[in-house]
Amino acid sequence: MHSGADIKEFGGQMSGPPLIPMIHAIEAASKPVVAAIEGIALGGGLELALGCHYRIAHSKARVGLPEVTLGLLPGAGGSQRLPRLIGVPAALDLITTGRHVTAAEALKFGLVDQITDHNTVNVAVKFAQRVADQPLDARRISTYPCLCPSDVAVLFEEVMQRVRRTARGAIAPIACVQAVRAAATLPYNQGMERERELMATLFTSGQARALQYFFFAQRAVGRWSMPSGARWDTSKPRPVHKAAVIGLGTMGRGITVALAQAGFSVVAVETQEKQLMEAKQAISGMLERGAKRRGVAPALDKINYGRNIQSVADVDLVIEAVFEDMALKKKVFQQLSAVCKPSTFLCSNTSGLDIDQLACQTRNPELVVGMHFFAPAHVMKLLEVVYGPKSSPLAVATAMQLGKKIGKVSVAVGNCRGFVGNRMLKPYLEQALFLLEEGATPEFVDQVLEEFGFAMGVFRMSDLSGLDVGWKVRMADGLAMPDPTTGQPTRLRQGRRYSPLGDLLCEQGRFGQKTGRGWYQYDKPGSQVAKPDPWLHSFLDEYRARHALVAHRIDHQEVLERCLYSMINEGFRILEDGIAAGPEDIDVIYVFGYSWPRHHGGPMFYAATVGLNKVLERLEHYYQAHPDVPSLQPCHLLRKLVASGSPPIQKWREVIKKVRSQL
């Protein structure tokens, strides 16, 4: 088993002998060298095997060149040998995606010479004896010509365009294509030189550091802790065999599919007949499509549908996914508490409501936690597991383990409005609206955010998810209403600046893609092609005139700083309040749940990269200009970190601990 270089050593002194000369020496050896691959051979591990004359893999082995996921390329000859061995198209696929392949697939590619179910080393020794007297000249991959399709220039052009489109500003996938192009067009030695130059650029890039940080952050979130001192390693989960989902709207359907696909028996309850029929059809379709993609049988028989909440009496865990309305959810929790076994965990898929209020409706509030999925729930990797003041470590451990079993990256977070993800989204969305009021257009704001690396800018995203969702929440909060004295929308609510722009669009029936109009216009309802809307531009002009707002030129820097730094500032408040245990939790939530570009590490890592003093200074600047926007006021923890000399992100927890103990 060889998982490649020790990622902690990147950027510092690497231990052990230099890999490239060692691989060259193996390849140049006059005796045959056979690599026996068991478990995994990734990165440098596979590059070493590519220097050998033959490769034998166990049938359960996996191989791959995952360097691109760490912001690098296979820099020990991998980018030059792999295309020579398996051809340019297959090598481009493996190197630009970093995906792991099974032994069977590796054999199909010609990456390994033989696979075995027996002891790999024994088989490799026998193999070596068999080939001992065969000439090695034809086994040294660096001497192979690179197998290219005749239209290789067109192929590289197409791949480069596709990679640029999907890389969202990440440089490693592009460098990977350039390195493979060098293999296809240059002699081996020159190709190696090009690989070295490209690797040197990547090695010192901030993106590689961000991706390597993120590798460890993903693993760090599994080591959760609660302010009570409960921890992942001292809290045992209870096994869950049978689960239930209550409410089969979009979220409930996705959650049911995720559970069934992972092998859980699911009781899926929907009280409305028509909705239940539609849900059954939709869930079966999702399961069948997923099974076809994975080449397995659809898990249709794992689900029992029902209209009656009584049918969940014997399940181990329930996930409530009814409409986002506190009164309704409270009622459901009262019913569940009466119907279920006393030991059943009761979880809510709320995206921001108070878990404690729900827990208070039940006999066993310690068994209540939030399980906040992201749409579409069977696809999106993120799960926020939300503990309230009464939630037991057992309930948190069980929800975290269930998340893992259904393939989610689960992050344990505290209970507050919006939890971590949606709480941080609020100032970000708010700033985007303020920027429109002050002179920007939705297209410009989105362009800046998409250039930064978000899959979608804030306004395109809002059109996709539907403007009416937030409108209903703001109405319930008493925000989205005209001023009772004037009947006019006001720009001040509850003592702070408020933008009613989203509410005004909803009043016009502009709910986004589904109505064919939102921040953009669409050819027809449901279309995904967003086009700038002249109506919206005149509407903004009129709005500014009505409120005596003078449009000013807003540049790229202002959009980025106001949207991102206000969100980051909220992230520091979340850390200060103990809602997230550390910056890694926030960063993992943002990358997996909100399409934050992974090559920027996550919002908190990005703040560290920009420099905490710069973030502080710019927030102070904007807060001075907008004193009625509290989210721009730099929080105590940020000031404290800057005053402590802006320690590296790995040391923030020490400062956070001090700040929390002073509160």
Ligand SMILES: CCC/C=C/C(=O)SCCNC(=O)CCNC(=O)[C@H](O)C(C)(C)COP(=O)([O-])OP(=O)([O-])OC[C@H]1O[C@@H](n2cnc3c(N)ncnc32)[C@H](O)[C@@H]1OP(=O)([O-])[O-]
């Ligand atoms: C010039 C040429 C240089 C060569 C470059 C390369 O080789 S680039 C290629 C570089 N290689 C890669 O990109 C491979 C990266 N690794 C993987 O993809 C997966 O770990 C796995 C598939 C090997 C095992 O998955 P799994 O779910 O069974 O296990 P898990 O993921 O939970 O890990 C268990 C523990 O091991 C830790 N750890 C693991 N690998 C490394 C590492 N390389 N380094 C350091 N640490 C590593 C991991 O952090 C965790 O520690 P914790 O949190 O317990 O303290």
